[in-house]
Amino acid sequence: MEGEGERQWSSLIVPSVLEMVKDKNFTTVPPRYVLSDQDKTEILDDSSLNSEIPVIDMKRLCSVSTMDSELKKLDFACQEWGFFQLVKHGIDSSLLEKLETEVRDFFNLPMEEKKKKFWQTSGEFEGFGQVNIVSEDQKLDWGDMFILTTEPIRSRKSHLFSKLPPSFREAVEAYSSEVKSIAKILFGKMASILEIKSGEMEDLFEDVWQSIKINYYPPCPQPDQVIGLTPHSDAAGLTILLQVNQVEGLQIKKDGKWVVVKPLRNALVVNVGEILEIITNGRYRSIEHRTMVNIEKERLSVAMFHSPGKETVIGPAKSLVERQKQRLFKSMSTQDYFDAFFAQKLNGKSHLDLMRM
Numbered sequence: 001m002e003g004e005g006e007r008q009w010s011s012l013i014v015p016s017v018l019e020m021v022k023d024k025n026f027t028t029v030p031p032r033y034v035l036s037d038q039d040k041t042e043i044l045d046d047s048s049l050n051s052e053i054p055v056i057d058m059k060r061l062c063s064v065s066t067m068d069s070e071l072k073k074l075d076f077a078c079q080e081w082g083f084f085q086l087v088k089h090g091i092d093s094s095l096l097e098k099l100e101t102e103v104r105d106f107f108n109l110p111m112e113e114k115k116k117k118f119w120q121t122s123g124e125f126e127g128f129g130q131v132n133i134v135s136e137d138q139k140l141d142w143g144d145m146f147i148l149t150t151e152p153i154r155s156r157k158s159h160l161f162s163k164l165p166p167s168f169r170e171a172v173e174a175y176s177s178e179v180k181s182i183a184k185i186l187f188g189k190m191a192s193i194l195e196i197k198s199g200e201m202e203d204l205f206e207d208v209w210q211s212i213k214i215n216y217y218p219p220c221p222q223p224d225q226v227i228g229l230t231p232h233s234d235a236a237g238l239t240i241l242l243q244v245n246q247v248e249g250l251q252i253k254k255d256g257k258w259v260v261v262k263p264l265r266n267a268l269v270v271n272v273g274e275i276l277e278i279i280t281n282g283r284y285r286s287i288e289h290r291t292m293v294n295i296e297k298e299r300l301s302v303a304m305f306h307s308p309g310k311e312t313v314i315g316p317a318k319s320l321v322e323r324q325k326q327r328l329f330k331s332m333s334t335q336d337y338f339d340a341f342f343a344q345k346l347n348g349k350s351h352l353d354l355m356r357m
């Protein structure tokens, strides 16, 4: 039976920002979205570093088996940046265009229909809404999101999946399947660089849990008062993100400074999540990131998270620990890790501390 025995991660139900800004007279951001003065002082970004965010060519990465420069670049990116842009990944630009149209149309469905078919209900994690909202006085982010588990197929919520507009569903299924293959290749390359036994990495991600999170950040009349997405690091193994409509907004923290990840046409932004940091015993790092919003443009992004199956036990790869002679993280199931992650509000990288020895 669907969802049997599965714990749910509930979040408090919040209003739709997209709905709020549809009101033509909307000019002032409600207090619940206004950042504290302390958070506002953190707003400054540094543009000098953005051209240095590594760009990896997937075609080159796949055409070599030895420690070629592209593999070295991948290793450097995962160690020093925790982020890179992936080009020549093989996903057809027509699919990316279709995804953009479908996502926009889906978010612009009449509110009544969204509420009836897809809005989170109390105690539910998937659907339209927010995550990590744990108290009524918590500040809210300037955006709406839609979350769906795509893999394993047995874990799909059929009450959501079956109601998706067919063309949206088609685009999501085609895109998620392509992205899953890319993630698999990247996990394999990382294992080979770090000399983690390939079977070990494969076993961890054999029952891969993939979910999609679509972020829609409407324009904001007072963009310097709010944040699109609170600083956090992803709990997942690997996140593959598409900056759907090429609007700037994603920033990552590098050496204490916020650096913009400039959208590159058709590139995928890949980042190491906390679970991969754990598996690689700290060699690869999950990096804090956030999103800013815009006064005139909406911004859309599609994040796809890839983690071990919920029952899989995560911990540093044995072959790495043996060589490094030091184990930095404990082991626990993916499910337990996410239970703890979603029980708190987003707060930088603090959550990973749970797993430290």
Ligand SMILES: O=C(O)CCC(=O)C(=O)O
Pocket: 213, 215, 229, 234, 241, 243, 249, 250, 289, 290, 291, 300, 301, 303
């Ligand atoms: O919207 C973005 O560019 C980033 C989204 C993100 O970090 C997330 O959904 O975890």
Ligand SMILES: [Fe+2]
Pocket: 232, 233, 234, 289
């Ligand atoms: Fe993220």
